[in-house]
Amino acid sequence: MAIDARKPASNADVRRLKILDAAARQFDEVGYHNTSMNAIAAASGIRKPTLYHYFTSKTEILLGVHDVLIDHMLEMHQEVADSSDLTPSQKIYEIIRDILSLQITHRGYVKAYVENTGELTTEMRRDVNRRRRRYQDLLRQVLQSGIDGGQFRETNAELTAIAIFGMVNWGYQWYGRGDYLPLETVATHFHDLVMSGLSPR
Amino acid sequence: MAIDARKPASNADVRRLKILDAAARQFDEVGYHNTSMNAIAAASGIRKPTLYHYFTSKTEILLGVHDVLIDHMLEMHQEVADSSDLTPSQKIYEIIRDILSLQITHRGYVKAYVENTGELTTEMRRDVNRRRRRYQDLLRQVLQSGIDGGQFRETNAELTAIAIFGMVNWGYQWYGRGDYLPLETVATHFHDLVMSGLSPR
Numbered sequence: 001m002a003i004d005a006r007k008p009a010s011n012a013d014v015r016r017l018k019i020l021d022a023a024a025r026q027f028d029e030v031g032y033h034n035t036s037m038n039a040i041a042a043a044s045g046i047r048k049p050t051l052y053h054y055f056t057s058k059t060e061i062l063l064g065v066h067d068v069l070i071d072h073m074l075e076m077h078q079e080v081a082d083s084s085d086l087t088p089s090q091k092i093y094e095i096i097r098d099i100l101s102l103q104i105t106h107r108g109y110v111k112a113y114v115e116n117t118g119e120l121t122t123e124m125r126r127d128v129n130r131r132r133r134r135y136q137d138l139l140r141q142v143l144q145s146g147i148d149g150g151q152f153r154e155t156n157a158e159l160t161a162i163a164i165f166g167m168v169n170w171g172y173q174w175y176g177r178g179d180y181l182p183l184e185t186v187a188t189h190f191h192d193l194v195m196s197g198l199s200p201r
Numbered sequence: 202m203a204i205d206a207r208k209p210a211s212n213a214d215v216r217r218l219k220i221l222d223a224a225a226r227q228f229d230e231v232g233y234h235n236t237s238m239n240a241i242a243a244a245s246g247i248r249k250p251t252l253y254h255y256f257t258s259k260t261e262i263l264l265g266v267h268d269v270l271i272d273h274m275l276e277m278h279q280e281v282a283d284s285s286d287l288t289p290s291q292k293i294y295e296i297i298r299d300i301l302s303l304q305i306t307h308r309g310y311v312k313a314y315v316e317n318t319g320e321l322t323t324e325m326r327r328d329v330n331r332r333r334r335r336y337q338d339l340l341r342q343v344l345q346s347g348i349d350g351g352q353f354r355e356t357n358a359e360l361t362a363i364a365i366f367g368m369v370n371w372g373y374q375w376y377g378r379g380d381y382l383p384l385e386t387v388a389t390h391f392h393d394l395v396m397s398g399l400s401p402r
Contacts, residue, residue: 031319031320033234114316114374115315115316118232119232153397155390155393155394156390159382159386159387159390159391160390160394162371162375163368163390163391163394165371166367166368166369166370166371166372167364167367167368167371168367169367169371169374170363170366170367170368170370170371171367173315173370174363181360185360186360189356189357189360189361189364190360190364192356192398193356193361193364193395193398193399194394194398195398196354196397196398196399196400197393197394197395197396197397197398198394198397199397
């Protein structure tokens with residue numbers, strides 16, 4: 001499921017997403033701190049009063065950027081985790097592939113999510129971290145079900161989930177800009193490394 | 202080899218390092234953009250004119266922070282890679298353990314290195330990235346020597362090096378703040394996952 005498959009419901013949603021896309025591109029190119037509301041208005045082709053109608057501050061835009069990414073991951077990873085057609089190994093492949101694909105399609109979103117969560121208000125950050133833990137726990141559950149089912153060897157599912165998130169989240173530092181390896185090449189390599197690492201001895 | 206084992210050579214070096222330590226702590230606590238030269242002077246207990254004697258701008262301090270980390274990693278990983286006493290597997294353990302330990306001892310340095318390289322001048326960034334590629338290549342070489350020697354299975358050493366760096370570099374997002382698992386527990390888990398993943402089939 002691509003993010004874009006979640007069709008916005010209204011004109012307001014379309015415009016909100018247009019603003020967030022433009023903002024995320026700016027964050028990627030010059031950084032969150034060097035991006036002004038003026039630049040976001042210009043980049044999204046929306047007049048400043050209209051921009052402020054949708055988002056009263058840059059912090060709210062930053063939260064919107066977090067929301068798009070987290071909502072997608074929660075929904076997509078939940079669907080994968082719940083699937084009765086996929087083995088634990090296939091589920092892990094889908095999650096690895098999905099996060100890597102976001103680094104191509106949603107670079108600025110991922111960068112802001114990794115680097116700028118600290119700029120949110122305390123309340124926003126608490127909410128973001130709560131939802132972050134929820135989707136992170138989905139991968140841990142998939143790993144644990146593979147361990148319980150004997151497909152994976154006995155190991156610490158939580159540290160393994162962190163290792164996998166590290167491997168793929170790190171991609172935003174090197175992957176998806178200009179020339180890059182095909183998504184399937186990287187996803188298959190990472191998946192293969194983890195699966196060999198988890199195979200019962 | 203701990204960073205601190207590299208004894209500064211002079212009073213000037215001691216003072217430079219004191220400034221960098223204070224700056225890195227500020228970067229960790231409030232972020233690079235929210236840290237002023239005033240705050241760095243106050244946190245390092247050094248008068249502002251003296252601070253400017255050592256670093257003419259915050260960008261120079263940011264470069265100094267990068268230098269401390271990269272010089273350490275280049276030196277330490279080169280020593281590990283060259284060792285004739287360690288197997289490729291042991292070398293990989295040492296590198297994993299070293300990077301994780303930096304997240305406890307040098308949090309602010311690691312955070313700035315991951316998130317704020319883009320704030321350096323073009324020339325500084327080019328130099329940092331050149332040295333970054335050099336130490337990254339040391340891990341790739343260790344992996345390749347294990348593949349060539351038959352200790353590891355045939356695989357893409359470069360993508361595997363990236364996977365390992367991701368796994369451990371990601372630690373700055375979750376590891377080393379307040380309560381944490383013992384360094385050896387995390388290092389052993391990551392090393393074990395990778396080594397099982399690389400064992401010949």
